[in-house]
Amino acid sequence: DQQVKQNSPSLSVQEGRISILNCDYTNSMFDYFLWYKKYPAEGPTFLISISSIKDKNEDGRFTVFLNKSAKHLSLHIVPSQPGDSAVYFCAASPYYGQNFVFGPGTRLSVLP
Amino acid sequence: DADVTQTPRNRITKTGKRIMLECSQTKGHDRMYWYRQDPGLGLRLIYYSFDVKDINKGEISDGYSVSRQAQAKFSLSLESAIPNQTALYFCATSVAGDQPQHFGDGTRLSIL
Numbered sequence: 001d002q003q004v005k006q007n008s009p010s011l012s013v014q015e016g017r018i019s020i021l022n023c024d025y026t027n028s029m030f031d032y033f034l035w036y037k038k039y040p041a042e043g044p045t046f047l048i049s050i051s052s053i054k055d056k057n058e059d060g061r062f063t064v065f066l067n068k069s070a071k072h073l074s075l076h077i078v079p080s081q082p083g084d085s086a087v088y089f090c091a092a093s094p095y096y097g098q099n100f101v102f103g104p105g106t107r108l109s110v111l112p
Numbered sequence: 113d114a115d116v117t118q119t120p121r122n123r124i125t126k127t128g129k130r131i132m133l134e135c136s137q138t139k140g141h142d143r144m145y146w147y148r149q150d151p152g153l154g155l156r157l158i159y160y161s162f163d164v165k166d167i168n169k170g171e172i173s174d175g176y177s178v179s180r181q182a183q184a185k186f187s188l189s190l191e192s193a194i195p196n197q198t199a200l201y202f203c204a205t206s207v208a209g210d211q212p213q214h215f216g217d218g219t220r221l222s223i224l
Binding site for chain 1: 116145152153209210215216217
């Protein structure tokens with residue numbers, strides 16, 4: 001049973017538009033969440049995080065929203081650029097320092 | 113130079129062979145991890161180490177072993193490789209368990 005789910009394996013968006021990537025989790029103990037971005041032939045790189053004391057965290061074009069009651073988070077990319085085309089992983093952890101659980105990833109394609 | 117270096121980057125081998133994947137880091141982090149990535153399953157934790165004397169099993173440790181030779185080196189062994197261990201393997205490091213991890217570029221392992 002996957003504790004972290006990313007139900008869309010892939011997503012295509014036009015350049016300049018908003019990309020919305022979704023992540024759902026089942027463990028109510030999860031308190032800290034990360035998004036990673038992965039290009040082919042490279043390892044994942046950290047993108048943005050959010051803890052349960054917030055419902056939104058913003059870094060440039062990237063914003064993560066957390067809805068704890070729904071056990072749902074989303075990553076918004078505005079505006080989307082072709083260089084954003086990658087696989088995005090959501091990861092979750094209880095805040096007291098246990099290891100992260102990763103979702104299966106969503107492949108984003110930003111079309112010029 | 114990469115902060116987290118994995119060798120080899122690609123390996124093809126036969127069932128029953130012993131394989132060692134190596135990871136070294138220059139980030140000075142105490143925590144090191146080994147993951148495998150399979151299509152549709154995301155990253156799953158095999159083993160992790162908090163320091164040289166502390167090694168722990170992850171979600172899918174069966175069929176694998178590890179060695180933490182130094183703070184900077186963490187190797188993963190497959191004692192007798194089997195085809196369902198064909199996957200992309202990642203090494204990662206972190207300052208603490210709830211902090212973002214820094215990944216190597218992966219080792220693509222194929223077992224025939």
